Amino acid sequence: MILIGESIHIISKQVSDAVKERNPKVIQELAKTQADSGADYIDLNLGPAKRDPEEVTSWLVNTIQGVTDLPISVDTLNPVAMEAGLKTCKKRPLLNSASGRTDSKELMLPLAKKYNTDVVISVLTDKGCPPDIDSRIESIMDTVTHANELGIPNEDIWVDPIILPVSADQKQVREALEFIGMLADLLPGVKSTVGLSNVSNGTPEELRGILNRTYMVMLGRNGLYSAIADVLDAELVRLNRGELPKIVDLIYKTMDGESINLASLSKQEQDYVKTTKVLMAETLYSHAWLES
Amino acid sequence: MEYKAPLETYSGKVAEVVIGKGEKAIKIGGESVLPFHFFEGKIENRPRLALEVLDSEPKGWTEWELKPYKDVLSDPIAWAKKCLDLGADLVCLRLVSTDPAGANAPADKAAAVVKQVVSAVKSPVIVYGSGDEAKDVQVLTKVAEVCAGENLLLGPVAKENYEPISKAALDHGHCIIAQSPLDINLEKELNVKLLKSFPRERIVIDPLSSALGYGMEYSFTIMERTKHIGVMFGDNTMQMPIIADLGSECGRTKQAKENEKQGLLWESITAISLLLAGANILVLRQPESLKLMKEVIEGKI
Numbered sequence: 001m002i003l004i005g006e007s008i009h010i011i012s013k014q015v016s017d018a019v020k021e022r023n024p025k026v027i028q029e030l031a032k033t034q035a036d037s038g039a040d041y042i043d044l045n046l047g048p049a050k051r052d053p054e055e056v057t058s059w060l061v062n063t064i065q066g067v068t069d070l071p072i073s074v075d076t077l078n079p080v081a082m083e084a085g086l087k088t089c090k091k092r093p094l095l096n097s098a099s100g101r102t103d104s105k106e107l108m109l110p111l112a113k114k115y116n117t118d119v120v121i122s123v124l125t126d127k128g129c130p131p132d133i134d135s136r137i138e139s140i141m142d143t144v145t146h147a148n149e150l151g152i153p154n155e156d157i158w159v160d161p162i163i164l165p166v167s168a169d170q171k172q173v174r175e176a177l178e179f180i181g182m183l184a185d186l187l188p189g190v191k192s193t194v195g196l197s198n199v200s201n202g203t204p205e206e207l208r209g210i211l212n213r214t215y216m217v218m219l220g221r222n223g224l225y226s227a228i229a230d231v232l233d234a235e236l237v238r239l240n241r242g243e244l245p246k247i248v249d250l251i252y253k254t255m256d257g258e259s260i261n262l263a264s265l266s267k268q269e270q271d272y273v274k275t276t277k278v279l280m281a282e283t284l285y286s287h288a289w290l291e292s
Numbered sequence: 293m294e295y296k297a298p299l300e301t302y303s304g305k306v307a308e309v310v311i312g313k314g315e316k317a318i319k320i321g322g323e324s325v326l327p328f329h330f331f332e333g334k335i336e337n338r339p340r341l342a343l344e345v346l347d348s349e350p351k352g353w354t355e356w357e358l359k360p361y362k363d364v365l366s367d368p369i370a371w372a373k374k375c376l377d378l379g380a381d382l383v384c385l386r387l388v389s390t391d392p393a394g395a396n397a398p399a400d401k402a403a404a405v406v407k408q409v410v411s412a413v414k415s416p417v418i419v420y421g422s423g424d425e426a427k428d429v430q431v432l433t434k435v436a437e438v439c440a441g442e443n444l445l446l447g448p449v450a451k452e453n454y455e456p457i458s459k460a461a462l463d464h465g466h467c468i469i470a471q472s473p474l475d476i477n478l479e480k481e482l483n484v485k486l487l488k489s490f491p492r493e494r495i496v497i498d499p500l501s502s503a504l505g506y507g508m509e510y511s512f513t514i515m516e517r518t519k520h521i522g523v524m525f526g527d528n529t530m531q532m533p534i535i536a537d538l539g540s541e542c543g544r545t546k547q548a549k550e551n552e553k554q555g556l557l558w559e560s561i562t563a564i565s566l567l568l569a570g571a572n573i574l575v576l577r578q579p580e581s582l583k584l585m586k587e588v589i590e591g592k593i
Binding site for chain 2: 283284287291
């Protein structure tokens with residue numbers, strides 16, 4: 001699975017301070033560390049980028065390109081910032097993201113064609129996040145058709161089902177997994193991506209990693225092409241490289257409903273089984289899900 | 293062709309909790325079917341009805357709420373007896389006087405009142421502290437100690453203070469009310485934590501009961517899901533009986549204060565809804581709604 005490093009995020013205080021001061025050091029360190037840790041892309045999350053969008057975005061893209069050759073995922077809702085970013089990228093970037101919202105269809109999607117980029121298209125619509133799997137499908141079919149009409153082929157489209165926190169809605173977490181499994185039939189040739197860490201939003205900090213890692217393996221089994229993720233989580237990167245086959249096997253078995261004797265497993269293995277069950281919505285989530 | 297009703301079989305069972313001791317003791321929970329699904333299995337213990345007693349004179353009650361208790365309002369012991377005369381299965385004593393935002397009565401004084409009430413009535417006693425997390429630790433641990441062996445139902449026990457209160461309840465032989473703020477995930481978390489040191493058969497869940505028009509549907513959904521998860525899906529961290537502490541919540545509403553009939557209906561409709569959602573104990577304020585609930589439970593209406 002392609003990993004897009006998530007650490008350069010405007011919500012992070014060190015990043016927003018660095019941007020204000022135009023201090024390249026912090027940004028470059030984050031880019032470099034993620035590249036060294038195994039990222040395939042560097043996500044550059046600018047949020048709404050209200051102030052000096054063009055100047056800030058090109059400065060950031062150039063700053064990152066000063067220390068790594070990795071391609072950049074330009075992550076903003078602001079089309080002006082987006083265009084400035086795409087223009088500045090040396091390698092073929094990822095436009096992150098467009099959606100089924102009217103403004104996005106009108107202002108974002110055409111940029112993917114204009115700059116010949118890969119493009120993330122999420123299932124969001126003018127009504128917000130679709131509440132169930134059928135409305136997710138309806139939304140993505142509609143937006144992808146629109147993108148095709150603009151001349152963007154399926155192969156350049158990375159579909160994002162929008163991951164919600166497991167602490168808020170277990171059913172939606174399970175449905176996003178099913179959705180990823182159906183994509184190849186629905187829209188042959190499309191790729192896919194998720195904001196992986198969203199699944200653990202709202203969960204106590206020290207417990208977030210195992211949710212992210214387990215869900216990555218589950219989504220990967222269903223064909224997920226890429227994830228915006230915490231590549232500084234070494235175990236996540238190892239799992240993704242296939243270096244922990246026993247854990248992967250255990251997660252698959254739990255997904256298949258095989259009965260597993262917890263007592264015969266190590267604590268780490270037990271935790272993966274329990275986490276898989278929570279993400280399959282088989283057991284009710286609580287912050288204490290590893291304790292029972 | 294003969295018609296065969298589609299019946300569910302369930303994998304889980306709600307723990308049977310005994311409150312009170314000796315002849316006074318009553319059992320709640322124990323069912324392995326959904327609420328009122330008599331056609332699918334036996335429901336050993338019917339839901340139980342409590343009336344509330346305050347340890348100090350009530351403030352903000354309407355004239356018609358005060359009327360049934362008018363001679364006993366300043367005497368919790370007489371008030372508790374009155375509740376049983378009015379048909380309650382048990383008494384819910386609220387230690388409102390201990391609230392730091394109010395009279396801030398000391399723990400030992402409150403505990404002495406509990407002791408007197410417990411000795412005077414022929415039913416088990418539920419004791420609710422003021423809900424102040426810190427003060428409840430002092431008050432409820434003192435009550436547990438002073439009433440050792442009486443097997444009271446003590447609460448609320450919350451995420452923030454469950455350790456000292458549950459320990460005191462365990463040491464002195466009482467049951468506890470695990471309270472969470474209308475959130476099934478937090479409810480489960482508290483249960484998981486409690487179960488590490490406290491027996492399932494002595495825990496009652498209070499997911500908070502909101503009044504009709506003020507979020508009752510949240511309480512309904514959480515109680516219903518708790519039963520589904522415990523009884524249908526067999527999650528043993530969710531297999532405890534539920535208490536619906538609703539009388540005081542209904543009494544606070546604008547609608548209940550407007551007129552007597554509306555006030556009675558407000559409490560009764562909230563009560564019957566939460567009964568259907570799966571409450572095993574209802575805490576009511578009005579004797580008339582108690583009568584109605586009794587008839588509902590006995591299948592008369």
